[in-house]
Amino acid sequence: MSNALHIQKNDHYVTIYNEDFIEKANHLKPELYTTIVKPISIVKVRKNSEVIHGWEVETEAPISALNERKYRKDESFILDFGDHYVGYISMNIRPVGSPPDAPLRLKLTIGEMPVEMAEPFEEYDGWLSSSWLQEETIYVDVLPGKIDLPRRYCFRYIKFEILDTSPKYQVIFENVECKAVTSANIAGVKPLQHTDEMLKRIDKVSIKTLADCMQDVFEDGPKRDRRLWLGDLRLQALADYETFKTKDLVKRCLYLFAGVPDDRGQVTANVFTAPSLIADDTVLYDYSLFFAATLHDYYFATKDITTLKELWPTAYRQIELALARLDNRCIVKDSSDWWSFIDWKDGLNKQTPSQAILIYTMKQAIRLAEVLARPEKDWLEIQLTNTIEGAIKYLWDEQQKFFISGDNRQVSWASQIWMVLADILPFEENKELMNRLLEDKPECGLATPYMYHHLVEALILVDEKEKAISMMKLYWGGMIEDGADTFWELYDPGNKNFSPYGSDLINSYCHAWSCTPTYLIRKYKL
Amino acid sequence: MSNALHIQKNDHYVTIYNEDFIEKANHLKPELYTTIVKPISIVKVRKNSEVIHGWEVETEAPISALNERKYRKDESFILDFGDHYVGYISMNIRPVGSPPDAPLRLKLTIGEMPVEMAEPFEEYDGWLSSSWLQEETIYVDVLPGKIDLPRRYCFRYIKFEILDTSPKYQVIFENVECKAVTSANIAGVKPLQHTDEMLKRIDKVSIKTLADCMQDVFEDGPKRDRRLWLGDLRLQALADYETFKTKDLVKRCLYLFAGVPDDRGQVTANVFTAPSLIADDTVLYDYSLFFAATLHDYYFATKDITTLKELWPTAYRQIELALARLDNRCIVKDSSDWWSFIDWKDGLNKQTPSQAILIYTMKQAIRLAEVLARPEKDWLEIQLTNTIEGAIKYLWDEQQKFFISGDNRQVSWASQIWMVLADILPFEENKELMNRLLEDKPECGLATPYMYHHLVEALILVDEKEKAISMMKLYWGGMIEDGADTFWELYDPGNKNFSPYGSDLINSYCHAWSCTPTYLIRKYKL
Known part of the structure; x- marks a missing residue:
């Protein structure tokens, strides 16, 4: 297998390519299910300070009215597809009047929410790249014609702005549609039997969310980022086992991560899959550990021992590297320059939740070592005992009855939650801790x-x-x-x-x- | 042949399709010559009130510098291709830094002249459709990648504006090139032997102009309009016979016009060829007559008697229809609602130049009738005598020694020039008229x-x-x-x-x- 390894460096990051793993991942690339979906109505947006973002849509006309409407320069309309979709948009455009003596210039704004239809993208001044805003300005030289927009979009609404035609002709839009794509077999999910209507709705929207994120890989967001992150993968896989059971896609994603570790063997927080597999140079303490967690969940969902055997060294390596960050108290070292994700919460100290995630994943790794009858199991058990003891000795504040994190002894929700998930206190104490958390509501939420x-x-x-x-x-x-x-x-x-x-x-x-x-x-x- | 005729109406214009003619035209569709051309330098534009439009380009770096330059958000550059081209633009874009964690959003402004690189298209507020301005905003999801811009462009300069990347990566542009297209065989033209350097330069730029307008048809302008106009065709054909000798393209264009007359048999001023052959609903008195002129010139350049025979009825019909507009003095009726092109000159009265063009083309028609030994010749000769006599009697102002036009007896350059081209005065009088014109410089120029x-x-x-x-x-x-x-x-x-x-x-x-x-x-x- 050493023949199949090669190394690629950029300025500050080295990737070791494991071609065997990558080939396995490539073979598992899913066929996408496609469905043609069509808009259900012509809508407009209006201000309403009572609703989220201050904008709501209102039906202006049924979609059947569209074929009757002729549009000229500076006119616009919005189509509502009635639900959220990920896919490829096409339409037919037909001129009326004289033969088109100038191209059509058309601006399309494609959005998931009413706010995207209402607030001009030109005024966007946020911190993430504006290139994620879904917008196209196209020139149509030949009319009538079929237009296939160039990208994959993630949307419910499309705003059409006719920037220019010529005084001699107008345009009619026909067959506006989306070829929606997902690798989830939606028809294969058992409907939830439940007496609680809200839980049924929550279940349904969860499944739609998961389906729209399931493409060639489990994407984090089909509008923005569009790539495979380990932290998201772990949760998507758990939801998938209960619904679509697209277990080969989880397997593919595990092999993708295992295919491109860094030169220490650490898996990256996320990978790009086009134009070819590339490991991002972002490495997160907790996300790397979740490789072991995801392999654990995958094995117990599938009992696929071959994959477990093959990927065990990668999973084990993540634990080893995470343990290397412990200080002599067996506590994860805090510092100003490390990255553990945990949550986007401003000011959140990551030390204690990271310690908890290490314990949580070590327990899973021990279960896998047991299945495999691996000799590393004993060593892992010693480490587990040490990290649990360290946590209780140094991170538990007996006076406050909360776990604290970092030099400033921060009491955060994240620390308590993850320590409960790591399950190091007796059951009743965990229960009390959770109730104390809900009661006391510490500031760092x-x-x-x-x-x-x-x-x-x-x-x-x-x-x-x-x-x-x-x-x-x-x-x-x-x-x-x-x-x-x-x-x-x-x-x-x-x-x-x-x-x-x-x-x-x-x-x-x-x-x-x-x-x-x-x-x-x-x-x-x- | 009547089987092959069908009729198509829109609100206000009827086209009779002659499928035999259209098929002949289709068979003559030329193969395009393609050449890969590359930019020669990186330039910038600067204000200079001494030059046309107030903008000039200045070389900033040789093109070899491009591969070394990394661009980030809000940076821009301009490439100069060193000459004017019509074609398809492509490039490779390579990221540097971390893997691209957001798409590239790139704006390209493609122009023939420095002014297009300098003045923002957003501020354009002219009377023609803004859709002719050549601009693309593209999103590149996968990097590195090859980009093929979606349209055919007409340009010398391309401005690249990097609207957004992400803070984690920059981009390098490589292999920016244009697949230039023309149906003109440029290599086949004999270089002009001449002692006058300026005439040689004028000849060369003329030929380049003609070549860039020669595509599937003779286009009027490859940037704006991009279609076949009869008035332009006549002149392009004349230039072509002296240079590329692409006579089949002239033949094709004649068949295209003859393929889609209106229900009176009049040929349109221009046709569209995509998505299929469509006659524009603009009909111009002079342009229809130029069908006969173009057929005349084509025949004498080729001696292609078959085409002449087949298209003679169409040519003859244009004369008949033009003659139907004569009043009882045998003068082309003026009115506020007719269209004869002649020139873009504001306030120009079209009556007398149109009369001259009628005479000019009748003379050509008579020559063709002679070749064909057509019986219409005699009738044409009578009409010719009448229109010449009418012109001299009613349109010549003996006192001013100029042709006058319209109720306001306008003395325009166009009237004198076309009457000289119609050649109805004796040679010496024509010569005096032209000199008088240059001397007196009437206001309507x-x-x-x-x-x-x-x-x-x-x-x-x-x-x-x-x-x-x-x-x-x-x-x-x-x-x-x-x-x-x-x-x-x-x-x-x-x-x-x-x-x-x-x-x-x-x-x-x-x-x-x-x-x-x-x-x-x-x-x-x-």
Whole structure:
């Protein structure tokens, strides 16, 4: 196999390519399911300060009216596809009047949310690249003609602005449609039997979110980022096992990560798959550990021992590297220059949640070592004991009855939640800790659906199902009531118009890490 | 043949399709010659009130520097291809830095002249459709990648504006090139042997202009309009016979016009050829007559009697229809609602130049009738005598010694020039008239190279070759000195920044009707 390894360096990052693994991943590239979907109505947007982002859509005419409408320079309209889709947009454009004596210049704005139809992209001044905003200005030289827009889009709405024709002709739009794509077999999912209508709706939107993120790989967001992240993959895989059971896609993604570690053997936080497989130079402490977690979940969902055997060294290596960061107290070293993701929460100290994730994944690795009868198991068990003891000795504040993190002894929700998930306290103490957390509400709270997922799962694990359900309804149900067709990357029920990127336009409104309620509902029979 | 005729109507225009003619035209569709051309330097534009439009380019670096340059958000550069081209643009874009974690958003502005690189298209507010301005904003999702821009462009310069990347990567542009296309066999033209360097330069730029307008049909302007006009075709064909001798392309264009007359048999002023052959609903008195003129010139350039026989009825029909507009004095009726082109000159009365063009083309028709031994010849000769007599009796002002036009007895350059070309006065009187015209300079002058062509040809016909050459050097030589790589649609040596469309950006800087100096120089051995 050493023949199949080669090395690629850029200025500051070295990738070791494992061609055998990459070839395995390539063979598992899925066929996409395609569906032709069509707009359901012509709509307009109007201001409404009562709704999220301040914009709502209102039906202006049924879609059947479109074929009758002639558009000239400076006119515009918005089509509503009725649901969120990922795919390829096409249309026919027919001129009326004299033969077109100048090209048609047409601007298309493609968006997931009403705000994208209402606020001009030109004014976007956020921190992420404006190249994620979905917009096309096209020139049509030959009319009538069929137009295939050049990219894959992620949307529910399309705004058409007729920038110019000529005074001699107008245009009619026909057969506007989207070839929607996903690698999820939507028809294969069993509908949820449940008496609670809101849970059924949450389940359905979760599944739609997951499906729209499932393409050649599990993408984090089909509008923005569009790539495979390990932290998202772990959650998508869990939701997939309960729904589509597209287990080969999880396997493919594991091989993609294992195919491009760095020169120390650490897997990257995310990979690009076009034009060819490329490891990003972002490495996150927790995400690398989640390789082991994802392999663990994959094995217990599939019992695919061949894959487990082949990928075990990669998973084990992540634990080894994570353990190398422990200080002599067996605590994950904190510093100003390391990256562990945990959550987008400003000011969140990452030390204690990272320690918890290390413990959480070591337990999973030990289970895998047991299955494989690997000699590393004993050593892992010693390390586990040490890290748990270290955590209790140095990170638990007996006075506050909370885990603290970092030099400033920060009490964050994330630390408590992950320590409960790591399951190092007795059951009753975990339960008390979770209830104390809900009661005391420490200031350093949760920022993302990703972290809310872990909160809900921790509540379930301490047998507080009702509280878990309430939290899920408050958070994901809140999104639905605020108009979500798919679950959003970001949602703060207390500050609905907040974007950490400086603009609501650039948020991803279909995001992988938000798809987990279907997993929680089905797995734990909520 | 009647089986092959069908009728198509729109609101206000009826076309009779002659499928036999259209099929003949289709069979003559030329193969295009393609050449890969590359930029020669990186340039910048700077203000200079001394030059046309107030902008000039200055070399910033040789093109070899491009591969070394990394561009980030908000940077830009301009490439100069060193000459005017029509074709398809492609490039490779390579990222440097981290793997691209956001698409590249790139704006390309493609122009014939420095002004197009300098003045923002967004501010264009002219009277023609802004859709003619050559601009693309593209999103590149996969890098490195090869980009093929979606349209055919007409240009010398390309401005690249990097609208966005991400902070993690920059881009390098490589292999920027154009697949230049023309149906002209450039290598087949004999170089002009001449002692006058300026005439040699004028000849060369004429030929380049003609070549860039020669595509599937003779186009009027490869940047703007891009279609087959009869008035331009006539002049292009004349220039072609002296240079490329692509006579089948003239034949094809004649069949295209003859293939789609209106329900009275009149040929349109211009046709569209995509998505299929369509007659424009613009009909011009003079342009329809030029069908006969173009057939005449084609026959005498080729002696292709088969085509002449087949297209004679169409040519003859144009004369018949034009004659139907005569009043009982045998003068072309003037009115406020008819269209004869003649020239873009504001306020120009079209009556007398149209009368002259009728006489000019009748004479050609009679020559063709003679070749064909057609019985219509006698009738044409009677009509010719009547229209000449009418012209002299009613349109010649013996006191002013000029032809007058319209109710207001307008003395225009166009009337004198066309009456000299129609050749109804004795040679010496024509010569005196032309000299009187140059001397007296009536106020209603010339607007376009199209009309300047007729001025120069009229001077040649009255044996004022030196004056013809001076005029040609003043006008076409002036364009060259003002930076023309190909001859422009519009040029007023006295008001160089004037655009009849309200903006210099929308002018066509490679225009068919400006290509005739090579014809005049070579045909008349200037």
